[in-house]
Amino acid sequence: MTTAHEKPTRYTRDELIARLVRAGELEVSGENPEEVDSYFDVENFAFHGPDGFDADYAGLTEYFAALRAAFDDRSIRRGIIVADGDFIACQTWIEGTFVRSFTQSPIGPVEPTGTRVVMDLMNIFRFDAAGRLVEEYVRTDNRSLLRQLGAEEA
Numbered sequence: 001m002t003t004a005h006e007k008p009t010r011y012t013r014d015e016l017i018a019r020l021v022r023a024g025e026l027e028v029s030g031e032n033p034e035e036v037d038s039y040f041d042v043e044n045f046a047f048h049g050p051d052g053f054d055a056d057y058a059g060l061t062e063y064f065a066a067l068r069a070a071f072d073d074r075s076i077r078r079g080i081i082v083a084d085g086d087f088i089a090c091q092t093w094i095e096g097t098f099v100r101s102f103t104q105s106p107i108g109p110v111e112p113t114g115t116r117v118v119m120d121l122m123n124i125f126r127f128d129a130a131g132r133l134v135e136e137y138v139r140t141d142n143r144s145l146l147r148q149l150g151a152e153e154a
Contacts, residue, residue: 011131013083019131020088021078027064028076028094036061041132048137050106060136066104071096071117086128092121098149105149106142113150120144 011019023039026032045057055063068074079091095118103109119140126135146152 010129011127016086016088016127016131017081017083019127020090020125020133023133024076024078024092027060028067028074030064030068039133041128041130041134044134046135048135050138050140050142063104066102067094067096070098070100070102070112072099073097087124087126089122089124092119092123094119094121102149105151106146107151110149110151115148115150117145117148 019039023036026036026039040057042057045060047053047055047057047060049055074094074096076092076094079093081088081090083089095116098112098115098117100112101109102112122139124137125133128134143152
């Protein structure tokens with residue numbers, strides 16, 4: 001914590017990437033919610049998803065809770081990562097075995113199929129001066145996701 005006379009800590013590119021990776025791992029695993037909170041500006045975080053879907057930090061937390069409830073053997077991996085100042089863009093894959101109802105699919109609740117599902121995402125994250133996530137933009141292939149969930153639209 002900084003006092004009024006100190007400048008806030010600035011994180012290096014590698015430190016921001018490490019914070020991003022750790023935050024994702026914790027969101028997917030569900031471990032240590034207090035640590036997860038430390039990676040976000042929980043009051044001002046804004047999520048911007050496909051088809052105009054917007055959420056705050058509570059909405060993001062609810063999404064990951066639904067993901068953890070629906071999928072076993074979850075994992076997250078990052079691919080190409082590009083960093084520019086307070087912005088990080090990256091490829092992300094979230095995988096899991098679909099064993100319980102997924103209430104947060106793009107079309108609402110979907111019943112399990114027992115299959116392995118891979119969510120393929122492109123993310124752009126923005127950090128504040130304290131190294132907290134304040135904004136995220138996500139693009140994903142919902143058609144592929146719905147196909148894997150066994151819920152393709154006709």
